[in-house]
Amino acid sequence: MSFVVVTELNHVAYVKLHRPEVRNAFNPEMIAEITKIFHDLNARTDLRAVVLQGEGKVFCAGADLNWMKEMVNFSFVQNQDDSLKLFHMFESIAHCTLPVIGLVHGAAFGGALGLVAVCDEVIAEEGTQFCFSEVKLGIAPAVISSFVSKKAVPGKVRPLMLSGVVFNPHVAHQAGLVTEVVPAGEGHTAVQKVLHAYLQCGPEAVRATKKLLNNIDHMTWDQQRNSTTNLIAERRASAEGQEGLKSFLEKREPSWRSQ
Template structure:
């Protein structure tokens, strides 16, 4: 397994899937996304696993896409860039398809793809000091591949408040928006996560899995058509002059031309 993630399992059948790139703020590199997708698919097949906790090492939950990975995409041809940028969609799809309930343990800031990871959890407990944001438009990009899952969690009305503006918001607003189930002091985070996990230990695992599948079906699960549309939208945006300017400005540590 890649050293960018790790999986711990306890004797009850609770698996914790850790983002383990703390030195890079758990930014999603190509290697990390490949490992996350593989881990999600393995957990889905593990009949001993009854609950999954998605957690992260270090002070940051996930800073979004890895900068080196984003920079590398600029030199790719359109087809390669499209395939590469679809990695996060594959990760989110695999996590969303887990038959087990997944509890998010968000101990620190989550931006871009980090918000996407939180959005595919069934319940998300966050530290009350964290910040979140869909920051892609500051770079001339759009929150595309994470978009179907973010909107499925928040609903269109609430998504309108933060989807386009790249505005940073705190834990209290994240609860109101539906991204967090609740926010607690950092020292209470583990206890709050355990309070969500424990009830499942009295439930029939097969019934839980079927209930989750029914919930997805009745609630309007994210479709392949939506995912494909989002991938195409981001691929097109990467070809724009704004994306080129936004990425250049970021790496040159200056304001982009549109900033006032």
């Protein structure tokens, strides 16, 4: 039984959480499935982008209730192993070199905000409710914190994580979790506009840029100097870079836009 449905159209992979009967909540099987899907997508050279979305009335409600019941009897080691698998899921999305666009509607609670954080761009529909609900259960938004802190504005997201209050898409936008807020029902149209922009760009250049952005914060100044100057030299000399520069000078469309 698959808990995630993947479809492809025009070099874009659409990854849809598919447990609408439990509001697309995570369980161990779903976590393993998402992790594998994104590892596999990352190896695909024919794809240009990924859209992450949820089936049914909400994007994702966080942890599955039955999974939470099992956690009550977990030992420390079992909890640690369980949490590590969750971390690897978020990491597989964050490190995917394809741009990942999130479409969020209905609700995104708890771990779902980890999914929001690892997307490169997030479209949220009006009326969506967001909540770092972990503290209300006496636990912490620990696993997702590494990913949330890389994306969100610290002073904006800190009180949301500490209080567990429910907040709207506009607050999520101010906090840096959401890129754009659109009217309810118009999320898919907004995603297509975003995809159009990505499809105008050189696919190798987009992947190389995302990889650079993921790694640059971990580099020393000398490493940044070497890495960035090497990257631009490589891109200029590459077949894609040459095609892009020549098409610009010749006032024509580059080859990747006609594919």
